[in-house]
Amino acid sequence: MIKILLAEDEHLIRGALAALLGLEEDLDVTAQAATGAEALSMARALRPDVAVLDLQLPDIDGVAVATAIHADVPGCHTMIVTSHGRPGHLKRALAAGVRGFLPKTVSAQVLADVVRTVHSGGRYVDPQLAADAISAGDSPLTPREADVLELAADGAPVEEIARRASLTPGTVRNYLSSAAGKVGAANRHEAVRIARRLGWI
Amino acid sequence: MIKILLAEDEHLIRGALAALLGLEEDLDVTAQAATGAEALSMARALRPDVAVLDLQLPDIDGVAVATAIHADVPGCHTMIVTSHGRPGHLKRALAAGVRGFLPKTVSAQVLADVVRTVHSGGRYVDPQLAADAISAGDSPLTPREADVLELAADGAPVEEIARRASLTPGTVRNYLSSAAGKVGAANRHEAVRIARRLGWI
DNA sequence: CGGTTCCGATGACAAATGTCAGCGGTCGCG
DNA sequence: CGCGACCGCTGACATTTGTCATCGGAACCG
Numbered sequence: 001m002i003k004i005l006l007a008e009d010e011h012l013i014r015g016a017l018a019a020l021l022g023l024e025e026d027l028d029v030t031a032q033a034a035t036g037a038e039a040l041s042m043a044r045a046l047r048p049d050v051a052v053l054d055l056q057l058p059d060i061d062g063v064a065v066a067t068a069i070h071a072d073v074p075g076c077h078t079m080i081v082t083s084h085g086r087p088g089h090l091k092r093a094l095a096a097g098v099r100g101f102l103p104k105t106v107s108a109q110v111l112a113d114v115v116r117t118v119h120s121g122g123r124y125v126d127p128q129l130a131a132d133a134i135s136a137g138d139s140p141l142t143p144r145e146a147d148v149l150e151l152a153a154d155g156a157p158v159e160e161i162a163r164r165a166s167l168t169p170g171t172v173r174n175y176l177s178s179a180a181g182k183v184g185a186a187n188r189h190e191a192v193r194i195a196r197r198l199g200w201i
Numbered sequence: 202m203i204k205i206l207l208a209e210d211e212h213l214i215r216g217a218l219a220a221l222l223g224l225e226e227d228l229d230v231t232a233q234a235a236t237g238a239e240a241l242s243m244a245r246a247l248r249p250d251v252a253v254l255d256l257q258l259p260d261i262d263g264v265a266v267a268t269a270i271h272a273d274v275p276g277c278h279t280m281i282v283t284s285h286g287r288p289g290h291l292k293r294a295l296a297a298g299v300r301g302f303l304p305k306t307v308s309a310q311v312l313a314d315v316v317r318t319v320h321s322g323g324r325y326v327d328p329q330l331a332a333d334a335i336s337a338g339d340s341p342l343t344p345r346e347a348d349v350l351e352l353a354a355d356g357a358p359v360e361e362i363a364r365r366a367s368l369t370p371g372t373v374r375n376y377l378s379s380a381a382g383k384v385g386a387a388n389r390h391e392a393v394r395i396a397r398r399l400g401w402i
Numbered sequence: 403c404g405g406t407t408c409c410g411a412t413g414a415c416a417a418a419t420g421t422c423a424g425c426g427g428t429c430g431c432g
Numbered sequence: 433c434g435c436g437a438c439c440g441c442t443g444a445c446a447t448t449t450g451t452c453a454t455c456g457g458a459a460c461c462g
Contacts, residue, residue, distance in 0.1 A: 010284065012218070017217050177422090
């Protein structure tokens with residue numbers, strides 16, 4: 001019997017997934033969490049075999065939860081399920097030691113199979129997402145550029161970004177200009193959208 | 202036995218919800234659709250009692266599907282389930298004759314109960330969403346302002362918006378300025394974010 | 403009919419933004 | 433060490449933007 005921890009913030013979806021996984025003979029949904037913190041404490045307490053994590057949880061990022069679980073709960077493998085498969089997220093997840101990465105568009109059968117694969121030490125990445133990740137390439141942004149671009153994400157004026165980043169407005173403009181150039185955008189707002197779509201910020 | 206049509210683009214979620222609703226004695230998931238067009242043709246062919254529609258489907262908006270179903274399939278009530286409960290969407294849905302509106306954060310029990318409520322002619326709107334909708338108020342934007350703001354959503358420069366809206370750049374700037382003023386934003390990009398959050402565009 | 407609102411436009415001015423060149427500093431690497 | 437990459441800053445310039453006043457036409461309503 002494979003013990004599963006399921007973390008997903010939407011109650012309806014969580015319950016439905018649990019019911020569905022529970023139908024499998026060899027799977028047992030031992031714990032359900034609605035937040036990253038909850039998932040972490042449950043993992044520590046119950047030591048599941050596999051943690052199925054939503055990428056976007058209310059408090060902590062699913063990848064961060066996975067990292068913490070790997071550190072605290074040896075023997076517990078992790079996998080990520082998500083609605084929005086951005087290439088950058090997949091790379092971050094794999095770098096964090098996540099063993100499975102699936103979009104929510106797969107069938108229940110695939111989900112169950114991947115849980116088994118991951119449990120037995122294998123890996124599985126959705127082919128479509130893998131292709132996207134490869135074609136998207138690595139982020140060309142320097143860490144600071146990504147920072148500043150992220151601060152620009154909510155449409156704030158340069159001056160506010162500068163304050164929040166503790167930088168000169170001129171420097172901020174330079175970073176934004178450079179970032180926009182790298183991602184092929186005409187202005188920072190378009191750059192934000194592109195970088196978002198590729199999971200670079 | 203209540204015949205249900207379930208429309209939801211994510212296979213995993215759709216399957217899970219179907220399984221979960223199927224567990225109820227008096228509910229029967231007669232049809233499952235992944236797109237709006239599919240949902241519509243299935244509704245016409247199978248005449249379900251209740252259509253449970255995701256708000257965001259790949260092709261058509263869930264509310265538009267509901268409108269079409271009301272026109273073509275008398276006796277079929279509709280309800281919307283969504284991840285992102287924007288106040289404006291709720292209003293649009295109610296105006297279209299949708300009888301139930303739920304976020305995906307509710308429990309399975311609530312979902313099943315609402316299906317029954319809607320089937321028997323009642324209405325149900327999630328209290329939290331209702332409160333948000335009331336506090337958000339109506340959109341202050343004129344139709345044209347909303348149009349132009351929507352075209353500005355992907356960060357395009359004014360000139361391109363003007364081309365796409367067949368307007369003078371000056372006129373576009375006036376609309377954007379006015380719209381930004383109405384929603385309390387410092388610039389159009391922030392305005393886009395605010396209007397998005399409230400479901401006004 | 404007059405008032406109001408929306409649409410679309412123009413012109414002008416101020417402010418924000420994008421772009422470029424260049425400077426000095428740190429750090430890692432061959 | 434020298435080289436290159438990144439960080440942070442400055443100054444100057446062109447472009448884009450936001451803002452405001454103002455105009456005319458269309459539609460609607462009391």
